[in-house]
Structures are given as C-alpha cells and as structure tokens.
Amino acid sequence: MILRTFGWSFGVTVVGLLLALLYDGPTGLALVAVLAVLEVSLSFDNAVVNAKVLDRMSAFWQKIFLTVGIAIAVFGMRLVFPLLIVGITAKLGPVEAFDLALNDSHRYHQLMNDAYPMIAAFGGMFLMMLFLDFVFEERADKWLPWLERPLARIGKLDQLSVVVAGGSLALVAWLSASDPGSVMIAGVLGMVTYILVNGLGELFSEAGDEDEDEDEAKDGAEAGKGGGRSGPSSLALATGKAGFFLFLYLEVLDASFSFDGVIGAFAISTDPIVIALGLGIGAMYIRSLTVFLVRKGTLHEYVYLEHGAHWAIGALSVCMLVSIGHHVPEWITGGLGAGLIIAAFASSVVRNRGEGGDSPDSAAGGGRPLHSSQV
Template identity: 60%
Template sequence: MVLKTFGWSFAVTALGLVAAVFYGGWTAFGIVAILSVLEISLSFDNAVVNAGILKKMNAFWQKIFLTIGILIAVFGMRLVFPVVIVAVSASMGPIEAVDLALTDKDRYQQLVTDAHPSIAAFGGMFLLMIFLDFIFEDRDIKWLGWLERPLAKLGKIDMLSVCIALIVLLISSMTFAANAHQHGGTHVDKAETVLLAGVAGLITYMIVGGLSGYFEDKLEEEEEREHEEEEAAERAGKPRSAVALAGKAAFFMFLYLEVLDASFSFDGVIGAFAITNDIVLMALGLGIGAMYVRSLTVYLVRQGTLDDYVYLEHGAHYAIGALAMILLVTIQYEISELITGGIGVFLIGWSFWSSVRRNRAIAAAEGKAAASDEKTEVSSGV
C-alpha cells in the first residue's frame, strides 16, 4: 500500500536529488533536500484538507489529481508561478522573466519579494474564507466544543464569513499594507495593491468554491434520484443508464483542489527564497515536496484515516486559519518558516492525539457495555 501510493514520490525524490548533484554538486543536493522538507512541513495541513475533498471523488479523478494535478502543482505553482510574478510586477515578457531568473538571480529575488504583499493578500483571503466557512458550519462532531458550538450558532447569519473576511482585509490594508516590507528591508505603502489582491482572492474563492458546492449538491440530488430509479428498474427488470453529471461535479471539485493547493503553496514559494534564489533548485525541492503532499492526500483517503481520526480535519482547518493570518502579517513583517510550519504541525498533532483519546474512550465504553451485557445474561441464567 505504501509503495503503491508513494512509489512515484520516491522515484521523483531520487531523480530530483540526482539532478541537483549534476546541476550544482552536493551543495545543491543539500538545498533541494531542505526545500523538500520545508514544503512537506508547510503543506501537511493541505494534504488533510485535500483528503476530505478527494474522498468524495472516484478512482478516476483521484488518478487525475495525482497526474495532471501534480503537473499543475510542480510546474505551474513551483516553476511557472514565480516567473509570472516577476513578469507581471516588472511589466516584462515571460521570456525576459525566465532569462532574468536564470541570469540575474538577485534581481529576480528582489522582484518576487516586492510582489509578496499582493501574493499574501490573495492567498491569505482565500485560505481565510476556507477557515471561516468551516468553523461557522454546524457539525455533528466538534473538537473544541466550547468554541465551535457558539460559532456554529453565529454561522446561521447569512454572509457572515464574507463580512468578517472583508473586515480583516480592510484592517490589513490600513495597518500591515501601509508599511509593507520590500526587498532590502525598505517599507512602502501597498494599501491599494493589497485591497485589490485580497478582493481578487475572495472572488476566486466564491466562484470556484461556489461552483464546486453547487455541483456537489446537484450530484447528491442526482445520486438520490438515481437510487430511486435503480430500485424501480430492478422491480421492472429494466436496465438504466449512468449519470453524466458526476463528471461536472468532479471537475469543479478538482478545480477547487487546484486553487486550494495554489493558495497553500504561496508561503512555500516565498519561503524558499530564504534558502535559495536559484529557480532550478527551487523547482526541484518544492516539486519533490509537492509529490509527497499529493501522495499523502491519496494515502489518507484510501486508508480512511479521516474517518478513524475524526478531529484531523478540524486541526487542519485551524492550521489554515493560522496560515491565513500569518500570510497577512507577513505583508509587513518577516516570519520564519519554522514558526509557520510548526504551528500547523502542532495543531494537526494535537487534533490527532485528541482523536486517539476519543477512540480509546469509545472502545472503553463499548467494552464496559459488552461486559455488562454478559453479566446480565449470566445472572438471568441465559
């Protein structure tokens, strides 16, 4: 099971590290290895959230997620995205941006750093909306009940998540963005840029997430109708046709996953510049990490881990909320990737341990109930 799921990740790791040695020697090997670990630690919460969505998709779309999806993740976000940032921020063509990334790495890093406020605002708002929609939803299983119960009641207010997100964006634009950090330690006013980028992130979430939710609801309705038709067909002895809507639902869920992964990758891409400004080493290291995140997502789905450890999804979403706020704070202040990754690992680890304790308590209760039943049977002479 492990080899089947992580086989491609192991292969890509070997190829990536060998390529790093040929490209820049053992120093490059070490940089790529560090970047891989950085990406995995920063994106573990991404894998948990992705698993919660991916488990609703069939084997075909899970395979698409691991093939086409990984191409988008590795080449799109880890290689093309930093080049696009430079091209847009410096008003140059993509070929010029690639040439700059390869020939003038310091200037390339400067342009990416200067574009960070808009990247952080876009990604921060997208992730914040994911977190807010999660905590304001009334769920049967609650992890931090003292917090989640009152928030679920507040969640009945229409558009509350959007209102809070816009308030957070407005405050960020008037505080952090007014003194945004730039390359070389300078600070400039980026309030307008942050506002526009944040609104774009919010709109992107509402469009992609809205379409995903719409088609998911339609799919559930269609599956219910399909079940009724199947029962009627069985009674009449007639065959029935497959439902085509599942493809649309799966497509938009796949699209949502890709946008979600892109938002998670922002901090990894920006954080990588603290280690190297070589775009080749960056793509190799972050690409290896992205492969493990993808494989881990599928592993969680196939093992049913989220069903066994029910608080994991809660911990991942709290980590998302923390990451969203950290991204907004980094518009003005530099925050170590160790802190960013450490918070996510702590929250997920805490939720995992809470799940283990819950499972033990349930098993103990069931054991006591079974023992009580046996005692009753014996005393009654059965």
C-alpha cells in the first residue's frame, strides 16, 4: 500500500536529489532536501482538503488531478510562477527573467519580495474565504463546539464570509500595506476567484446530481416494467463540467498554498532550479498523501482531521495577511498548521476510542478507494 501510493514520490525524490547533486554538489543536495521538507510541512493541510474534494470526483477527473495536476503543481507553480511574477514586476520576458534568476539572484529576490504583498493578498483572501465558508456552516460533528457552535449560528447571516474577508482585507491594506491599492485589487481578485470557481463547481455538481436522479427514476421505471438495467451507484461523483471545475478549484487551492512555500523558499535559496527541485519533490509527497487519505478513508475514520485542516488554513491565511506588513517566520506558519492537524487527529482518536473505535462515518462504509487505473 505504501509503496504503491508513494512509489512515484520516492522515485522523484531520488531523481531530484541526484539532479541537485550534479547541479550544485553537496550544497545543492542539502538545500533541495530542506526545501522538500519545508514544502511538506507547510502544505500538509492542503493534502487533507484535497482529499475531501478528490473523494467527490469521478475516476477520470481523479486521474487528471494526479497526472496533469502534478505537472501544473511542480512545473507551473514551483518554477514558472516565480519567473512570471518577476517578469511582470520588472517588465521582463520569460527568458530574461530566467537569466536574471541565474545570474543576479539578489535582484531576483528583491523583485519577488516587492511583489509579495500582492501575492499574499490574493492567496490569503482565497484561503480565508475557504476557511470562513467552512466554520460558518452548520455541521453535525464539531471539533471545538464552544467555538464552532456560535460561529455556525452567526454564519446564518447571508454572505457573512464576504463581509469578514473584505473587512479584514481593507484593515490590512490600510494599516500594513505600502501600496494599499495594489493589495486591495489583488485581495479582491482572490475573493472573486474563490467565489467563481467554487460556485461553478457547486452549480454543475448540483446539475449532475439532478441528472443522476432523473436517470435513477427512469431506471426504476424500466425495472418496474421488467427491464434488465440496474440502477446507478448511490454515490454521485462529479463528472463532466462539475469534475472540471472541481479540478480548477483544486489547482487554484494548490496555487494559494504554494505561494507561501515559494516565497519562504527564498530564505533558503534564490536559485530557481534548486527551488523547483525541492518544492517539486515536496509537492509530489503532498499528492501521494492526498491519494493515501482517500484510499484509506482517513477523513471518514478521523472525523476531526477536516476541521483541523480548515483551522490550519485559517491560520495560514492570517499569517499571509500579517506578512504583508511584517515578516512571519516559516516555522510559525508550518508549526501552526502541523500543530492544529496533530491536535485534530488526537481528538479523533480519543473520540473513536470513546465510541468503541467506530465513528458514524466509518460505520457507514468508510472512504472510497481510488480506482486501480490511478495507481
């Protein structure tokens, strides 16, 4: 199970470390290893949320996420994105930006830092909207009932997530940003991206559920007439347009998480090749961990993990907003996320033991394993 799930990650790790050794000797090897660990520590909560969404997708879109999505995550966000940001900021072409990264790392780092407030505003708002929509929704299971119950009650106010996120953005832009206008525009774009992609995914998912209900009714009618067709599965999975928008949602979510890792990586190295290798290896482990969580039904068995991941996302979004005006060390960001998830996992274990080891969800059938074609 471990080898089947993490085999590609192990292989990419070996290749990546060998390339780092050939590219920059023992120093490059050490830097890539550190960056890989940094990426995993900062993005573990990303894997938990990814697994929740991936469990709703059809086999085809799961496979797209685990193949095309990996290419986008590793090469797009970890290599091309920093070059694109520097190119836009300095008004350079892609080749010139890459040449600047290799031959003038100080200037390259400076340009990335100049662009960081806008990057943090976009990613922070996207993640904050995700967090707020989770905590403002009424849920049967509550990890922190003393806090989640009142939040769910006030969450009945329509569009409260937009109000809170927009107010937070305005406050940060006013108090901390050296260029409030750019921060506000980037933050609003992050909110709009979340609302659009998430809304389209839900819209087409509901449309797919309605179509499946109609098909089920037709199958039932035909069965009543003696037809031989069997009804569809009781588990409705996102296909077609719904699957596509869930895929887009996951990619934007991954991009928002990667912002913090990409910027934090510059504290360790400014070489784009070293950063891409290190963060790429880490991204592979996050993808493999996502698959592992789905196959094992971990989110069904440990019901508070999802809560912990969303609280970690909320903490990360706050850290990103604070970092617009003040530096937030990476160990604080990664430590908060890891600490919340560990606490949620421990709470889930205690809950399961108190119920004889069977949570309601696991008793109902546990997680849905990925299809064998996706190994």
